Amino acid sequence: MKKLLWINGEFVGTEKYLPLYNPFNGEKIAEVAAASDGDVLRAIDAAESAAKTMAEMEAFKRADILQGVADLIKEEREECARIIAEESSKPLRAARGEVDRTIMTYSFAAQEARRIHGETVPLDAAPGGEGRIAYTVKEPLGVIAAITPFNFPMNLVAHKVGPALAAGNSVVLKPASQTPLSAYKIASYFHRAGLPAGALNVVTGSGKSVGDVLIKDDRVKKVTFTGSPEVGKYIRENAGLKKVTLELGSNSALIVDEGTDLAKVMPRIVTGSFSNQGQVCISIQRIFVHESISEEFTALFIEESKKLKVGNPLDEETDISAMITSNDVTRAKSWIQAAIENGAELALGGDSDQQVLYPTILLNAKETDKISCEEVFAPVVHINTFREFDEAIAKVNDSQFGLQAGVYTKDLNKAFKATKSLHVGGVMINDIPTFRVDHMPYGGVKMSGTGREGIKYAIEEMTELKLVSFKLD
Structure with a gap:
């Protein structure tokens, strides 16, 4: 199956195609077009031409298109979930959850457009x-470049495309190389919903060449980008104005204070640690537990x-499946081994089978170990203890x-101290840092x-504020 570029409302072939493989079983899924510089420029040409049409389109029409896409996804929910599971190895149940969130994200975008x-x-x-x-008015910027990651191939596309179109912009989307099928599916829905x-x-292809x-x-x-700090810094330095x-x-x-009902919260914490193989930006990586409950916490x-x-991501019972590449498995295992050699204790896991890395728990890793101070982006968690609550906050910071950070505590004063002192974008009290709903900042x-991101907040950054003043005679 060949997947062509989607430019100016039609499929466009290229000179080069790259094979796309299922991360779990290695089967070839598709041949995906690799855009040349000229292809990307043609996409920008198309977006520039459409920008005027979008800016002049009435808000209710933009809203209807966005809601139409949400409705189409809902009609084909299972097909969308299977696309996600096959190209990203996300377990099917989690893929369905992502599809449901994508529906909600486009619905929020439809509401905010109005x-x-x-x-x-x-x-x-x-x-x-x-x-x-x-008075002030908010006007669309024009052409927006959206560069999205593999781990939420439909919903993180929605978080960029939804607010951009709601605000009256046009978009050139560069999806992750491993998960282009979800993006092309979404493009087909927008076409069916009447988007100009x-x-x-x-446009698919090399992140470096297309992105440049x-x-x-x-x-x-x-430019709206989700990905690594290295690439983000490069974008920032080269994007001009x-x-x-x-x-x-x-x-x-995650901070777990004394007095926490561990049996009650433990399923939630495990989900936040290992969902989607830990390949989530807000996956729990570091857990700081009060020393009085640390043994019980670790055992549970x-x-x-x-x-x-x-197992297989298409198995209804699967919780953990393959990581996105074999290199990610190799990298994570090397970080695990380095931490063990530096004194950490391996309490669970550490093994792999092809591209599957089993859930791994380390105890007492050093704060300087890569497994602690870098983003592991794998099903790996380490647990350390604290005596004083201020000590835990300092370790998180x-x-x-x-x-984001999470804090479980029954002490209201500690909770408010955490909200004030933790230097993060979001503090989740009595919940995991992995919590996100799609309209929150x-x-x-x-x-x-x-x-x-979050539709309302993304729209603020996808519009320009213009002041209009009338001098009265």
Whole structure:
């Protein structure tokens, strides 16, 4: 099966195609078009032409198109879930959950398209401003480049494409090389829903070559990217005066205070640690447990983790499946081994079978170990203890990242202290850092990025504010 580029409302062939393989069984899924520089420029041409049409389109029409896409996904929910499972090895049950979230994300985008507005400005609050009426309006930027990762190939596309189109922009989408099929499926839904040709273009191929053309073309007014800090930094340095939103991952931490009902919260913590093979930006990587409950916590955590079923992502019972590449397995195992050689204790896992890395739990890893201070992006968690709550907060903050953190405590004072003191983009009290619903503001600080997603908040960064002033006679 050949997958062609989607440019200006039609499929476009290329000179080069790359094989796409199922990460779990190695079977060839498709031949995917690899865009040349010229192909990317043609996509930008199409988006530039469509930008005027989108800017002039009434809000209710944009909303209807977005809701139409949500409805089409809902009708073909199972097909969408299977596409995700096959190309990314996400277990089918989790893939269905992603599809449901994608439906919700486009529905939120449809709602927000109807309520993009400015405000009146009382110019007479300043001397010299009397005799005037002023207000602001929000206008679309124009062409937006969206570069998306493999781990949520439909919903993270929705978090960029949804608000961009809701605000009246046009889009050139570069999906992850391993998960292009989900993006092409979404493009087909927008076509069926009546989106004008050129308003959404999908180009696949090398992230470096496609990305370079997108970030350096002056017609592109904004780049929104989810991926590694290294690539994010490169985009920031080469995007010129474009607006840039970067979501760059984390080594998310969870604090578990004394008095926590461990039996109640443990299934939730295990889910936050190992869902999607730990390949989630806000997956739990570091756990800091009060020393008085650390032995009980560790025993329960290991016991609950052993219940996870490893296998084929299309098996209804599977919880853990293959990582996205064999190199990711090799990298994670080398970090695990380095931590063990540096004094950490292997409490569970550490083994792999082809591209499947079994859920792994380490105890007392050093804060300088890569398994702690870098983003592992794998089903690997380490547990350390603390005596004083301030000590736990300091350990969470001792990181180059700051996306989200979770805190379980029954002490209200400690909870409020955590919300104030933790240097992250989101603090989840009595929940895991992996919590996210699709209309909340989402993003980080430090090396975790800049800007916020969540439809309403993304629209703010995908529009320009214009002031209009009338001087009255």
